Amino acid sequence: MTGWAAAGLATAMIAAPLPALAEDTNASDATTGSLTVTRFDDRYADGLYDTSKTAASGDVDRLNTSHAAQLIDVDGTRHYLSADADGLYRFTDIPVGPAKLYLGYPNNPPGEVLFDATGVTDATEITRLATAEYFGPQGVLDIEIDADGEERLIGMSALRLVANVVNVDGSPASGLATVELGSGDDWYPATEYDFQPGTYEAFQPSGYIRHLPGELGVRVTPPAGFRVADVTAGDNSAFSVTERDGAYWFSSTEVWNYFWNPAFTITLEPIPDVHKPTATLVSPTTAGPFSALNVQVDATDDTGLKRIVANIYQGGTLVKSTQTAVTGTSASHTATVVLADGEYTVKYNSQDVTGKISQTKSFAFTIDATAPKATVKTGEKFTVGADGAYDLVSFKLSDAGKIDKVTINGKVKDLTNNAWSDVNFVKPGTFGTVTGTNTLVVYDVAGNTQTTTFTLN
Ligand SMILES: [Ca+2]
Ligand SMILES: [Ca+2]
Ligand SMILES: [Ca+2]
Ligand SMILES: [Ca+2]
Incomplete structure (x- = not known):
């Protein structure tokens, strides 16, 4: 037996036949019709009008x-x-054609949902009425009035739904998960209560989302490193929860009554961590020399990183420790480290949230923070003139970390990388020089520079 055919309504219809059927024996020619609306509170929340079923609270x-x-x-x-006396709303002598039915809510703004249950056999077939303003907020339904008479069965529900997200120890898992609550064919993003950490509900501008009866669902996206361990639901009693399509469901028929606020409880647990993180040296890619160390270490982990470390050693001695506290499954650590000239090794690794440490690797590099030197050669063969003013000038270049190149007035002259080098026989016109003031910049391999200005006569 369906809800539509349940005792109360069937009796009413037999006792008072629809006027259109009773009075109009030639319905096809009629220009008016009737509408009979049966409105019910779905106190046993199955989406059907069926007074034979009793909710947990005793409501029918x-x-x-x-x-x-x-x-x-x-x-x-x-x-x-x-x-009317039968508890029905009977509109008669209504012109045939499209019409709009408006049904009021008990509260303003509405704290209920109205749904069309006409001819349905279960809650999956009911549809939510839109809400429109017509002398206050009303549920609205488009109806085509015809000469044969129309009937509508409209139910009302006020079901709320919350989800409590907890840790394995039962404490609230606040701010971790993404929660959606579902009913009908709709999913509603839920937000966490400020005053009740870990408890989520879906809202609309005028208040709580009120759910259609039927299957009530929750969909949870756990944070990185966590998974759903268990989902239960209940109010004054525990419900039966099923899992399908990546969501968890219970039937609203188990709810205390149709104005109640049943709750899911979702328990999150850490995903067992079996994998060490990784650590990859992105910089430096060569041994240098560098004027300072720019180190970058990237790391990944299956469940979540905690920190990335790059330590600088000289010989066996720790000279400088750098690290970044990180989160997520991939992250990066960068640091610029100023060091004295010398040979060094960077040792680097990463650690995940469960304390596992990646393989520690090392990379050797050289620091040269000392600028190269340029000195004027003596001897008439090399240099004619003195004290920065010359007819001819030659420079001796030296750097422990090797000379790379010079620029003269911005023009580059590459040199074989060597601890000793020179630029000889400079006079106006050679290597881009001019009569008057000239600028010589010497570069070592690490990029340190020394600038010399001189005048050519
Ligand atoms: Ca019902
Ligand atoms: Ca891990
Ligand atoms: Ca140097
Ligand atoms: Ca060079």
Whole structure:
């Protein structure tokens, strides 16, 4: 037996046949029709009008006769009705054509949902009525009035739904998961209560989302490193929860009553961590020499990183430790380290949230922070002139970390990388020099520079 055919309604219809059927034996020619609306509170929350079922609270479905029903017909005429002695709303002599039915909510803003249960056999077939303003917020339904008479069965529910997200020890798992709550064909993003950490509910501008009866669901995206260990649901009693399509569900028929606020409880647990993190040296890629060390270590982990470390050793001695506290499954550590000239090794690794440490690797490099030297050669063969003013000048270049190149007035002259080098026989016109002031910049391999200005006569 379906809810539609349940005792109360069937009796009412037999006792009072629809006027259109009773009075009009030639319905196809009629220009008016009727609409009979049965409105019920879905107190046993199955989406059906069925007074044979009893909710956990002892409630049974009940006709709702407390509110006016309004119909705007095809001509724009407003018909306003209260429930009749049978508890039904009967609109008669309505012009055939499209009409809009408005049904009031008990509260303003609405704390309920109205749904069309006409002809349905289970809750998956019911549809939520839109809400429109018509002398206050009303549930609205488009109806085509025809000469044969129309019937509608409209239910009301006010089900709320929350999800409590907890850790294995039962403490609230605040701010960790992403939670959606579902009913009908809809998913609603849920937000966490400020005053009740770990408890989530879905909201609309005028208040809580009120859910259609039927399967009520929750969908949870755990944070990195966590998974759903268990999902239960209940209110005054525990419900039966099923998992399908990546979500968890219970039937609203188990809820205490149709105004109740049942809750899911989702327990999160850490995903067992079996994998060490990785650590990769991104910089330096050569042994240098460098004027300072720019180190970059990238790391990954299956469940979550904690920190990345790059330590600088000279011989066996730790000279400088650098590290970055990180989160997520991939991260990067960078540091610029100023060091004295010398040979060094960087040792680097990463650690994950469960304390596992990647393989520690090392990379050798050289620091040269000392600028190269340029000195004027003596001897008439090399240099004619003195004290920065010359007819001819030659420079001896030296650097422990090797000379790379010079620029003269910005023009590059590459040199074989060597601890000793020179630029000989400079006079106006050679290597881009001019009569007057010239600028010589000497570069070592590490990029340190020494600038010399001189005048050519
Ligand atoms: Ca019901
Ligand atoms: Ca790991
Ligand atoms: Ca140097
Ligand atoms: Ca060079």
